[in-house]
Amino acid sequence: MKVMLLREPGQPLSLVERVLPQPGAGEVRLRIAACGVCRTDLHVYDGELPQAHYPIVLGHEIVGTVEAVGEGVTSPREGEQVGVPWLGQACGICFYCRHGQENLCDDPVFTGCSRDGGYATHTLARAAFCLPMPKDRYPDPAEAAPLLCAGLIGGRALSLAGEGERIGLYGFGAAAHLLIQVARSQGRQVFAFTREGDEEAQVFARSLGAFWAGASTERPPLELDAAIIFAPAGELVPLALRAVRKGGSVVCGGIHMSDIPSFPYSLLWDERRLLSVANLTRQDGHAFLAAAAAAKVTSHVRRYALAQANEALDDLRRGTLQGAAVLIP
Ligand SMILES: [Zn+2]
Ligand SMILES: [Zn+2]
Numbered sequence: 001m002k003v004m005l006l007r008e009p010g011q012p013l014s015l016v017e018r019v020l021p022q023p024g025a026g027e028v029r030l031r032i033a034a035c036g037v038c039r040t041d042l043h044v045y046d047g048e049l050p051q052a053h054y055p056i057v058l059g060h061e062i063v064g065t066v067e068a069v070g071e072g073v074t075s076p077r078e079g080e081q082v083g084v085p086w087l088g089q090a091c092g093i094c095f096y097c098r099h100g101q102e103n104l105c106d107d108p109v110f111t112g113c114s115r116d117g118g119y120a121t122h123t124l125a126r127a128a129f130c131l132p133m134p135k136d137r138y139p140d141p142a143e144a145a146p147l148l149c150a151g152l153i154g155g156r157a158l159s160l161a162g163e164g165e166r167i168g169l170y171g172f173g174a175a176a177h178l179l180i181q182v183a184r185s186q187g188r189q190v191f192a193f194t195r196e197g198d199e200e201a202q203v204f205a206r207s208l209g210a211f212w213a214g215a216s217t218e219r220p221p222l223e224l225d226a227a228i229i230f231a232p233a234g235e236l237v238p239l240a241l242r243a244v245r246k247g248g249s250v251v252c253g254g255i256h257m258s259d260i261p262s263f264p265y266s267l268l269w270d271e272r273r274l275l276s277v278a279n280l281t282r283q284d285g286h287a288f289l290a291a292a293a294a295a296k297v298t299s300h301v302r303r304y305a306l307a308q309a310n311e312a313l314d315d316l317r318r319g320t321l322q323g324a325a326v327l328i329p
């Protein structure tokens with residue numbers, strides 16, 4: 001098998017040959033068909049996450065076919081196509097696991113962060129944490145891959161944002177371009193906020209049904225019920241709080257963010273809420289995939305060969321992508 005290995009933070013990934021591993025008890029081995037490139041990969045690459053182990057194979061939006069199963073695995077079966085998301089494993093016994101919050105598990109394993117992920121031709125995964133992605137429903141693995149993180153985390157953020165009709169999305173990348181389609185199918189109005197002057201992203205947002213698109217420093221034409229921040233920029237927090245109505249929510253959807261500047265208490269006053277989304281549960285996975293199917297969500301992807309992983313990360317960092325980058329081994 002081949003992997004693109006990150007030996008230590010900040011070093012270019014290098015193509016390495018490895019012996020094909022045998023799945024252990026409770027594991028499956030997948031032949032990878034596609035792996036999405038997520039902003040979190042950049043945070044692991046930059047050494048910004050304390051959870052990360054090095055050397056590591058990045059990638060937690062994996063679509064692949066089960067090629068071998070370990071002891072005790074009854075599902076998925078050989079030949080089935082599955083998705084492997086960020087939550088690679090939860091302990092099942094801690095307080096959070098016992099209370100339906102495995103996303104907050106005290107002893108989790110994260111795909112492509114504390115366990116090798118999908119920038120590879122093959123990978124091992126815990127069978128119980130794979131999501132079914134049957135080939136008849138997901139015929140193009142490249143288009144399915146971004147659903148697994150950009151989609152799932154966005155979906156969790158949207159449910160935490162509440163039932164409000166007017167939703168602001170700060171940062172119009174992989175997550176927002178999927179989420180806008182789900183939000184529109186629920187009859188919501190979406191307000192897309194981009195970097196100042198990023199006309200291309202604003203045009204892209206309008207093409208996907210944004211009611212309004214503009215710079216993140218602008219005030220939207222209407223008060224928002226809730227806002228979700230996908231860009232890892234702390235200065236967006238006060239801007240988003242300023243844009244939501246009394247009692248509205250601001251949800252931070254990223255795993256890492258630059259420091260939030262101080263802001264007047266009046267921005268939070270009137271029962272506005274500020275919260276973060278951490279990881280995902282398997283239930284989120286099933287719920288989002290169902291919602292995405294109902295909304296007939298389509299992914300806009302740019303495909304890269306596995307060996308072009310460094311280029312894909314660079315393009316994501318520079319913000320030159322519309323939609324999501326996907327590696328095809
Ligand atoms: Zn746990
Ligand atoms: Zn991700």
